[in-house]
Amino acid sequence: MNHSTTPIPPTLRFAADQGDAATVRQLLLAGAKIDEFDHAPLRRALHRRHAEIVQILLAAGADFTAQAEEFLSIAAKNGDAISLKMLLNHLKIPLTADALDRTFYSAILSRNPAAVKIMLRIGADAAAADNRPVLDAANVGSVEILRLLHRHGADLHARNDQALFNAVLQKQEQAIKFLLQSGLSANARSGASVTFAISYGHTPILELLLNAGGKLVDPALISDAADTDSLESFLLLVHFGYAFLPHVDAIVCTAARRGAPRILKYVLDQTPVRQASLDQALEFSAGKYQERVVDLLLEHGAAAAANHSAALKRAVAGQQFDLAQRLLVAGARAHDLDDTSILITIKAKQWPFFVMLLQAGLALASTVLTPEQATAFFAHVTPIQFLTDSRGNSLPLTLRTERQKFAKTTASTAAKQSGDDAVKVACWFTKFLDEMILRA
Secondary structure (H helix, E strand, O other), rough: OOOOOOOOOOHHHHHHHHHOOOHHHHHHHHHOOOHHHHHHHHHHHHOOOOOOHHHHHHHHOOOOOHHHHHHHHHHOOOOOHHHHHHHOOOOOOOOHHHHHHHHHHHHHHOHHHHHHHHHHHHHOHHHHHHHHOHHHHHHHHHHHHHHHHHOOOOOOHHHHHHHHHHHHOOOOOOOOHHHHHOOOOHHHHOOOHHHHHHHHHHHHHHHHHHHHOOOOOHHHHHHHHHHHHHHHHHHHHHHOOOOOOHHHHHHHHHHHOOOOHHHHHHHHHHOOHHHHHHHHHHHHHHHHOOOHHHHHHOOOOOOOOOOHHHHHHHHHHHOOHHHHHHHHHHHOOOOHHHHHHHHHHHHHHHHHHHHHHOOOOOOOOOOOOHHHHHHHHHHHHHHHHHOOOOOOEEEHHHHHHHHHHHHHHHHHHOOOOHHHHHHHHHHHHHHHHHHHHHOO
């Protein structure tokens, strides 16, 4: 039995969406509703930037009066100057002032000078009181649009050169050049733009501003260059006469906190830094897994054991155990760690690092494990590791006695929930400890 199917004819909105001009014409001749689904065909054509389809639909009588602002906005946002012009030519009622402004701003944000020029021709205000057209053009970095606005009466330097500030925030280098070339920059002199250029680590923009007379509001803000580790920006500031020596402590700490090894190395190689600053910087960097920064600080004299091994505590708290191990090797003291650090290590199942701490003199007097942790302890730690250092030498008697007590308490805890085999291991462990201590 043969089954035949009748092809489903395309809808007008589908043909408009696809940019199929021939089908659009055929469907219109066949009586397709030009305003189907609230003028969906015209809306689709505008979204797809099919200017030819827009022309066909408008010529066929598409009445978009009720959606005028929406459709104009679509064309303006897309930077579709051709469709925008056709829509404006087919408007049956004038645009309201608010609709004109909104469409104008959409055209600016599209970065299309042709669309902006069309809006200016029909009365858009380039010199609006809030200076928004200029600010929006600076945000998108369009030099051509800025020129257009200026020719139509806009003040590029209104509101204390806010446009320049916007261009700096958006890293619009070409717009910055144009604005600086158009007149003296008060905002560059005030330092706000310079400060943001430093914080972004954008050296070309910083150089433009400094050459135009930009100044740092506070010379201490040279330390902000460490936020992005932009050594080029830092050296540029030095070249323009900003001294870093009076602010070296702040620079070192900022570089450590932000992870800026290039600036940190340059500063440490150039001048001595106070021990307290080095130690504080080491603590900052240890909490953020800044291995290169930690190494630099240790190489230049930071003490791993400073402030009760604060850097080691930070590394453990952040579960940066490789870094914690490096600090331990560099002289951090295991016995400075409290119960919180110990339990973080155990919960993270970092048993090799825990053994390293044990052999470095970790104090366990107040540490209490759960039954599950207690069972894991006996599965990963040997009696010899428990009572000797990394070289196999016996730990001091007071520490061995403390650990013997800890092991018995932990064995009792493990017995509460563990199976027979785990209990046997715990009993063997404590018995072996007793014998080792007696022999010692």
